[in-house]
Amino acid sequence: MPTVLPPSLAPGPATKPRLDTALVWLMALTCGLVVANIYYNQPLLAAIGRTFHVSDSRASLIATATQVGYTLGMLLVVPLGDMLERKRLILWMILGAAGCLGAAALAPSFPMLAGASVLLGICSAVPQLLLPMAAHLAPEADRGRIVGRIMSGLLIGILLSRTVSGFVGAHLGWRVVFEGAAALMLALAALLAWRLPQDQPHFTGTYASLMRSLGTLVRELPALRRSALVGASIFAAFSVFWTTLTFYLESPAYHYGSDVAGFFGLVGAMGALAAPLAGGLADRRGPRYAITAGIALALAAYLLLGLAGGWLAGLVLGVILLDVGVQSAHISNQTLVFSLRPEARSRLNTVYMTGYFTGGSLGSLAGGWTWMHFGWPGVCVLGGLFMALALAIHRSYGSPAAVPTTGA
Template sequence: MEQTITEKRPINITHPGISNGLVMLMAITCGLVVANIYYNQPLLVQIAETFHLTINQVSIIATITQVGYTLGLLFIVPLGDKTERRKLILVKTFGAAICMIAAAFSANFYMLVAASLFVGIFSSVPQLLLPMAATMAPATSRGKIVGKVMSGLLIGILLSRTLSGFIGAHLGWRAVFLIGGLATAGLLAILSVKLPKNPPTFEGSYASLMKSLITLTKEMPTLRQAAITGFCMFGAFSVFWTTLVFLLEGSPFFFKSDMVGMFGVIGACGALAAPLAGKSSDKKGPHFTILLGIIAAIVAYVIMGFSGTSLIGLIAGVILLDVGMQVTHISNQSKVFALNPEARSRLNTVYISSSFAGGSLGSLLGARAWSAYGWPGVCVLGTSIILFAFLINIKKSKQ
């Protein structure tokens, strides 16, 4: 049974509730910290010029940052069930600030790659905050509250490109990393005062904690389905956003990084769907909204595939893709959090690790598709990945 996974000496905790102010702080934190992972994407061409790299070589920066994020999810986020979450969040936020500043002062490409890896590892803070919010929220409004916190994360993912593109065009790519690091340090000071303690729910060794990830995955088919869906959706999402800079800075657009970053503002409009997705998941069930999100993403890639030289077509595609991504992700996460309250950090680890593994692979394959086949190849790749997620979820609906 998915609801009755046995925990090793679980600790009984109370749920004090969550205020609107704390929800807002969590949303802002998610946005500012996760932005550290995506600042580099509009800057890849500038970084390539600085270190005399090819497009394939510089794309490693985007990929390695997401690899680091996945490693942080897999090996650190599960500790949110075993240790006090507030302390863990503060330590990781501190690490993210230091690594961002280190990236700004990288003397060579290899130093930047190393700094980017650790930026990713320490920037998995949102995946500790989301289980924390889900634990403190009433069951009847959990989807709505998770949606609000997620909206901050999703806006951060998208607007990070806008800020990065604008700052990079005027001050250079190093300034982006420096400002991001200082902003994260400022956030750390606020969190140390405002963030409440959140007791652990698991007693046992780190080895038993990690072993339980395998047990949860084996015994919960719903978790496996959500993980595969997240892998595909984040993969297709990264295929697009990693290669968009190459499309827009070349013919026929010849945009600079500030204009490329403006597409993040367009995509952020889709973040308005986050709280609505949470409400819909509470009322109609997550499977319905997951299918809607997948269909929206497929339509987005079809539109962009036939209008790669049209700004209107790209704008429509960006909005649809981001709406589809957000609706699917929030619905998946609400479904996962409901499986076992005492294991939310670990459930989230399985789901998000799979999602960002897909994102890492999407960044890598997207760059290869662009180099080999141009924009049509990118759109075929993205559509194919999302279609697999659609088939997985349609199969489930017929069972």
């Protein structure tokens, strides 16, 4: 049970700061720039492997390490957003990310780079603090639109980070990518210190009771368990592709460099455009229908990638279908999660996103291993299997009637 603080220590009456358009865009920009820290390394994996004389499979562990760190950050740090003042917590995490990026740029060995990548992932969980913060500060009538706009910034950051790092890495070297990202985090921290409002917490218990409440939500909400498993499978399939794409493009099939691998981030950015469309579909037909449609689209993408991925046009079309399908399913799945218990959205988000990125870590690890042993056909089969698993869980776990069909 949460403990009650003495009046002198308890938070004062909540007064919501004004959430104007400029602040919303700043939050979207922050989400995009910070989450990019996790994905800069993906187009650079082959170059990192050459620097440290390790195999492609071992180099892919860097991508896995950042996603493992991000998962740990969501599980262990993000719940503190209900307990500590969010602005201060966000600033400390961004400064920590800057330090980790600097350490990655200077890493003298592969294990040092892997360790810095885990810590970087932990410090880059900032978007999962900003999204509940925006939901809290937004007027009820505009909440969905505002959260959707900030989520678009997150999705664009995920995809365009690969374009930037691939181009810079090909022309200036992979270490310069991390050096530039570190400077960017310092500038962002200064901007947020000036512009981001304070957001006082409401939870007055201990960290232990806060963490125990996560288990209570998991036990009491079967729909939350299902959504976390579906999200994990979806993101595993997504990570299988993006972790191995740079290896495929540098293989004899294409002979391209990391700049072309990064260019595919621009192609995949079309997935971000699917976010408002997915929200509209979820509003009209319910989240379950929209999730099914997104998974079906991603399954079709892997079929196309397996059959026509050896041609550039087939690869580009497959990337578009995969990203639109994955982002549509994810946004709709998260809409369903937020509708389960509005007073606990931050912790619901922690549970869901922890499952989501656990799947992403597994997908990166399995994708690197599959590429080494079975090549591109094996990668496409593995991605399709993860998507088929997501569809099976979504359609068979729990009763559709028990799941809300309206957003938060």
